[in-house]
Amino acid sequence: MRYKNFLSLLEQYRWEKVSAKIANVKPDTLDKLLKKENFSVGDLPILLSQTASARLPELEKKASRITTQYFGKARFLYAPLYITNRCINRCVYCGFNKNNKIERKRLSSKEISKDADYLYNQGFRHILIVSGEDPIVMKSDYLIDTIALLHKKFPSISIEVQPLTENLYRKAVAAGCDGLSLYQETYNKKVYKIVHIGGPKRDFRWRIEGPERAAKAGIKKINFGVLLGLADFRTDIFFAALHAAFIRKRFWKTQIGFSFPRIRPFVGSYQPTVEVKDRDLLQIILALRLVFPQAFLVLSTRERAGFRDKLLQIAATNTSAGSKTNPGGYSDDSTTGQFDISDNRTPAEVVRAIRAAGLYPVWKDWDIGLAG
Amino acid sequence: MRYKNFLSLLEQYRWEKVSAKIANVKPDTLDKLLKKENFSVGDLPILLSQTASARLPELEKKASRITTQYFGKARFLYAPLYITNRCINRCVYCGFNKNNKIERKRLSSKEISKDADYLYNQGFRHILIVSGEDPIVMKSDYLIDTIALLHKKFPSISIEVQPLTENLYRKAVAAGCDGLSLYQETYNKKVYKIVHIGGPKRDFRWRIEGPERAAKAGIKKINFGVLLGLADFRTDIFFAALHAAFIRKRFWKTQIGFSFPRIRPFVGSYQPTVEVKDRDLLQIILALRLVFPQAFLVLSTRERAGFRDKLLQIAATNTSAGSKTNPGGYSDDSTTGQFDISDNRTPAEVVRAIRAAGLYPVWKDWDIGLAG
C-alpha cells in the first residue's frame, strides 16, 4: 500500500487500538518473536510491551550485539548550541514558554562565534543548533547565516528549531546543515492540543510533515522522538518509529535516528502525566535498536551520568557532553536554560568515562566535503 | 600476467611441449579433473588428450547437460553466401587456390540479391558472407556495400573473408555486420608456412591479429577454428581455445565461438597430413563445450547429415543447411564450390531432423536494433 504522506498512514491507526495491542501481548508471542533475526516496525508493539519489560536482559543482549556489529566501539559526541530562547509558543512543558518570565536573548553572530570557539576548543566537531520558535528564523536569513558561520569550523551541523518550509530546509542544506531533530512531542492528537496551548506549534500537521519536507530538501539525517511523559510512551514510541520507518521507505537516502527526551524540571509548573522510569527508557532504546540496527540513538544531558554511560555501552550511539541549554551559556551563564541538566560533567570527563567503558569517543564523523 | 597481444602470449608456448603435455596425460589426472564443475583453458590439454578419448561417454554426458543448461533446446540456422571465388592466395588445401583452373566469379549486387532472396524465402535470417581473398574487398566498398544490402533484409550478418584492417572492420560493423569467422587454419608456424605457399595469407601475424582488430572495432561475435587435418589437431585446438580465451578476457563484450572445418575433397591434390576421425571431432567439440559453456559451436555442411544431427543434439549450437559454396550457387549451379558438401539436405529437411531430435530450430536470433 502506498500512502501519499505520513499523515494519511497515521490516519489508518487508532491510538487506543495500538495501546490495547501493546497491553495484550502474550508471553508466547514474545517468545516466538525473540527467535527471529531481523525485526521490523510491525514487531514493535510486542517489543515495547509490558510483557517484554520482564525480558530486558534478553533484549539487552541482542541489542548490544547489534550495536557492536554496526557501530563497533565508536560513540559520537555533539554539543547543542542555543542561539535564541525567544519563543512565540505556549507549550506547557517548556521553559521557553512565551508566558514564562525569563530573560530572553538572541545571540549575535559575534556571540555565536564565542560559544562556537569554546566548543571547538573542547574538541567538538558536530554542533546542534537549538532555538525557541523565534519568528526571525522564518523571516530572515538569521538561521541560514548561523549555519554557514558555524560550518566554516564544524564539519557537521544539525538543527533543532521549529518546522521550516521545504525551501528553508533547502537553504539550510546549501549552507551546510546535514541533520535535523524535529520531535513530534506526542502522536496523540488530543494530548497534543492540550499541551500546546498557543502559538504556531498548535498546528499538529505542519509539524508532523516537517520531516517529509526536510527529506525532500535533502537533509541527510533526521532525528525522531516524543517528549516522554506526555502520553502513553509505549504507544507514542510506536508511532515515532512508524514515522521514521515511513521516511526511510520513502526517502531511501535519508538516515534516521531517535532521541529520548524525558520531561525535566524547568521554570514553570507542568508535571509529567505519565511516569517514564529508567527501565522504561532502557526498554524503548533496546526495542528501537532491534528494529533499527543502523539508527543513531541519541542521548542528551537530561539523563544522569551513570545511566547515560550504561545506555552508551548497550545501544545508544551519540551523546552530548557539557551542554548548556541557555543562549550564550558556554561563554556566559547569566540566562536560564530550557531545562535542567542532570549530567554536569565536562566533555573531558564524559570522554574519560566513554574510554573507561572500552568505547572509542569520536568527535569528528563528518567531512566538510559531505555537505553543501 | 598481462600480454599486450595474443602473439606475445603465444610466444610463451612451445608447440612441442604442449603436444607432449597432451600426449602424457595420466588417467588419474583426468579422473581428478572430471570431478570439477567448472573447467578452464588450462584443463584443455587433459580434455583433448588421447587418454580422455577413452572417456567420451562421460564427457558427452557433461557436455550435453551444459549445452541444455545454457542453450536449452534451441539450435540456430545460418546460410553461407559466397560472393566471390577470386583469390590471390595459394593455399594447398583450398579449392579457390589461385593456381586452380576454375571459373572465377564476383557477384554483382543484383546477383547477390537473387541468392539472398532465395535464402530469405527458405527462412534464413542469418547470413555468413564468404569470399576468396579478392583484392576488391580491401580496395573498395564492395564488401561494406554487400553487408549493407543484405542487412536490409537479414538481421544478422557475419563475414568470413580475409583479415581486414581495424578501420574496415569498423565500417563493416556500421553497415550491420555482427559476426566474424576468421580461422588461423593452424597455430603451428612451420606448417602454416608450408601450406600457404603464396599470397598475403602467408603473413601469419596479420591473420592471427585479425580477431584483436575486429574486437576493437566492435564486432560482437568472433568464431575461431583451425583447419582440421593440417597439424596435430589436439595441439592446434588448444591454441585456438587459448586465442579465444585471450580475446574474451581482453574484450569482455565479445562473444566467442568455434568452427570445426575438416579438410574435404576439392579441386586440387592436397591430402590431409593428419587424420581427424569422427570420434576425434566429437572429442574436440565436447572438450570445448566443457571449457566454454556459453560458446557457439558451429557446424557446416562439410560433415555428414547423421553426424551433424548427433553433434547438434549433444553440444553444437549452430548449423548451416542447404549450403552452396560457389558464388551465385543458390540461383545458378554452374561454378565450382570451394569444397564438397557432405550434407546435401534442403534447409526444410535439416529443420525436420532438428525437430525430430526434440530440438527447436531458430532462424532468427538477432534483431536489426542490435547492429549498426
Added chain:
Amino acid sequence: MLQIAGRKFSSRLIVGTGKFSSNSVMKEAINASGSEIVTVALRRVDLDNTQEDIIEAIDFSRIQILPNTSGAQNASEAIKIANIGRNMGLGNWVKLEVTPDPWYLLPDPIDTLKATEKLAKDGFAVLVYMNADPVLAKRLEDAGAEAVMPLASPIGSARGMKTKEMIRIIIENSNLPVVVDAGLGSPSDAGYAMEMGADAVLVNTAIATSDNPVKMAKAFKLAVEAGRTGYEAGIIASKEHAYASSPEKGII
C-alpha cells in the same frame, strides 16, 4: 493479487519462452504453469515467418506478453529493440535486459538505469532485469520502473537463490513489485523466493529444459502458490533463512 503497472494478476509465476523444444510443448507448459505473463525475446520474433514464430503460440486474450530486449549490450540497443517491439504491435510492456557480457549474460547497472529512464519517459512499462543490487533497485524505482527483477543466480545456471542476502534487502526496501528472475533451478528455489516475500518469480530454463516441461510447469505453479501462502501465513524464523521479519511492507 500481484499488481504490475496497474494490471492485476492472480498468478505470480512468469514464464520465459526461449528454450523449449517446440511451440506445442511451450503452449502446453504455459497452460500448466497458470502464468498470465509470458516473456518473449524480441530478437526471436519474426512476423515474416509465422509458422515458426513464438508469438503465434501465445494466447493474447489471457496472457500479458512481456517482450524482452535480450541480446542488447547497451542502453541504445535496448531502447531500439523495445521500440521495434512496440511498433510491431506487441504493446508497451518491456522486460529490459542489458547484458554486455555475452558469457554470463549479467546485466549492466549503468546502461540499465539509463535505458529505464528513457523508456519510462517514452511511455513504456519497464520491468527491469538486474543484478541483486539494493541501491540499483532504489535508483530504478526513482527512474520510473514498474518492477525490479533481481537475478537469483546467473541465467541458466540453475544454482538457485545465491543472492538471497541482497534480495532480502531489495524486498525490504522496495516500493515496487520484486520479481526474482534467473537461476531458479527447481520448484523449491521458486518457493523459497516467494517465502522471502518476492512478489513473483520468473522461470525459463528450469521448465523449458526439463525432461517433462509440462509437468515441471505445474510443479513451479504449485511451489509458487505454496511459497506465497506460507509467506502470508508467516514463516517461523530460522537462522539459516534470510527472511525479513513480520512484513513491514504490509504496514507502510
Added chain:
Amino acid sequence: MLQIAGRKFSSRLIVGTGKFSSNSVMKEAINASGSEIVTVALRRVDLDNTQEDIIEAIDFSRIQILPNTSGAQNASEAIKIANIGRNMGLGNWVKLEVTPDPWYLLPDPIDTLKATEKLAKDGFAVLVYMNADPVLAKRLEDAGAEAVMPLASPIGSARGMKTKEMIRIIIENSNLPVVVDAGLGSPSDAGYAMEMGADAVLVNTAIATSDNPVKMAKAFKLAVEAGRTGYEAGIIASKEHAYASSPEKGII
C-alpha cells in the same frame, strides 16, 4: 606477491580502523595482522585534534594508508572528500565508497563508476568498493580502477561470503586485483575468499569488535595465508564450493 597500483605487498590482508575501542588496541591489532595496507575514513580524520586522531596511530613507514570516502552519498561528495584527503598529504590512494543508503551502506554502481572515472583521470589510485557485480567490475576496470573490492555481504553484517557466486565470476573475469571486502565475519570466511582466488581481503568489524582484537587480527593473518597457500596448491573440487577451476588467470 600482491601488486596494486605498482606497489608490492607481502601481506594480503587489508584492515579497517573504524570500530576499535582505542588507538592503542588498533595499533597492536594492525601489527598482529601483518597488514601493510590500512584504510581510514577521511571523515574521521582531524589533523586539528591530533591526540584523538586515528592517523597518529599508524606507522606510515611500513604501511600504505588507504583513505576512504565512507559517508559519501554520491560521486561529487566522494570526489570532494578524496581531494580533501590528498590535500591533507595522505597520498593519492583512495578507497572509493559511495553509499547513498545509510541503512545498509551498500554502494551505488552508477555514481561509483562516475567517481572512478574522474578520480582515475585526476591521478588517484582508485580501489573501488562495490557490490558483487561482475559487469560493474569490468566497467570499473575500463574506467581506470586499480583494484575492485566486491562485498561479501553488507558491511558489519558478519554474514560471510554470501555473494560468492558473483565473486567467483569477478575473479574469473578480472584483469585487476580483486579484494573481497565487507561482511567477512570469521577467519574462515577470509580463508574461503582466498581459496576462491581473491587477491586480498579487507577486514574491519570482525577484528575491531572481537573480544580480543589483537588475537583475532593474528587469526585473520593466518587464515589469509592458509587460504592463499591452498589456492596456489590447487584445491580439490567440491560441488559445494564455487571455486573456479585451474587458475586460467595464471595462463592469460
